[in-house]
Amino acid sequence: MSAWLPALLAGRMIRLGWLLPLAAAGLFALISLAPIDPVQAYVGGRTSQIGPEQRDAIAAAWGLDRPAAERFASWLGQLARGDLGQSITFNAPVMQVIAARLPASMALVGLAFALSFVLGTLLGLAAGATRGRWPDRVIRTIAVVLAASPGFWVAILLVAVFAVGLGWLPACCATPPGQLASEVTPADSLRHMVLPVATLSVVGIAPLVLHTRQSLIAFLDSPAARHLSAHGASPLRLAFGPGLRHAAGVALTLHLASAGELFGGSVLAETVFAWPGLGQATVRAATGADAPLLMGIGLATLLFVFAGNLLADIAARLADPRLRRVA
């Protein structure tokens, strides 16, 4: 292996070096703009019990009485020490909230990532191999219809059919309600994951299917494929043999680069299924005016997208050695 990997990593680290502070400043500015008063959001319906002095005390405890620049400086100082501040809605350190909820989200996103990759690539190959005939048309129609469907609607329909109508699968949460974590069996956990993972896997599948189809078609039109088919290889054999090798690298690159969108989709899926992950926390933080938690989630998802893009770049170079020279 030549020196392309260290060079790529160094370049990306430099980019992260300027992107992260800029994004942090941008997010902080954005969240400071919000007209929602966090004290009011915290007090909520208890207005009559909490007087102005107590409000001032809450604001002072959160440091809200200081100017924005000063708050940003102290937030940055804390961040440098690995402290993201205190979440208002969960009444716990932001770091702790994210660490507690990340595994649940990662389980969903990770499984959906793998499933949609396999499904999308296979469907794309099948469509490309049968170009212009009915399997191609059916697959493309499904992909395009899914791309135009709101993700939360797909989730609700799945609940209506499989949880309410047929009663096969649970409609909510990561575990049966009312059970302790120690009582939950792995089979139970798996059953609860089926619908959310299915939702996440199919919603963003269209680009992968269409892209794989396109790159297979490009391969089938190439001299190499014509040569093989002149020797009697059928389009299906070509598609799932050399065509798969041809398309898989591109598909993986595309899929990794859009991994961040899976997290975006999981915000909606977690809301429908009451899944105790980071997506649900994002919604609660936004509706509860929990600025520290929103900042923390913003930075965490920034790193997530960054990692996805970096892995995509590495995958692209592993799949196609020609790219390594220009890196």
Add this chain to the structure above:
Amino acid sequence: MSGAVDPTLPLPARRRNPRRRATRHGVVALALLGAVLLAAPLLPEGALSIDRAARALPPDPAHPIGTDMLGRDIAARTLAALAKSVQVGLLAAGASTLVAVVLGLAATFGRAADHVVGVLTELALGLPHFVLLIMIAFAMGGGTTGVVVAVALTHWPRLSRIMRHEAQGIATSDYVAISRALGRSRLWVARHHLAPHLVPQIIAGFIVIFPHAILHEAGLSFIGLGIEPHLPSIGVMMSESLREIMAGHWWVAAAPGLGLMLIALAFERFGEALRQLSGPPGATT
């Protein structure tokens, strides 16, 4: 091989006329849009009101798609919500197109400006789309304004790249150099050389952004950061249906989502057809 199509054969003629295809998709999409926008104001008075006698009815002749827990007719409510979504979506997609054009053209004013726009693009693409939408909607305090601003500030990167690329290509072309040498002003060049190339791209860009705008608008309204809950909107209807779905009232969720999907689908196809008209061959998504 039985039934195997020779991959070297050209595609069927039906799919090789992109102009007619774009026209067909365009007519469907605009007809759907026009129907929703025209029909919504024609809803009879009281069509959206609460009717205690007709709570949670399954579809029947009086209520073709049934009623919700408060006795509101789902068909009428879906239509009103679609009209609202389409209006907000048009506004948001328009604003986003404007942002894309301004930033894309600004990037052609020298290297420094190009770098600034590049950094903004990196920032806008640095977060998952929906997370950034939530952040901006939150910063605007939610509501319809929040949705419009959030969509406007998140959907511009692709079109702005096209704008930058096209504008740079034209600005450095020979005929523009000759035109300038003949004494034409920058404004004249912009009007007679730049605009005719860019306007079709801008229209196609708007059409491509629009379905994303209405889908994201619905998503934001669904989690409670979008259109105000007292107005009929698809997102709000869907979040209300969450409570009813467990009681088996599937019709409450099915119709609004289907309506939104059909409009998004029509415009997605229209945008795709337009892009194939102007874009490089083989470019998908």
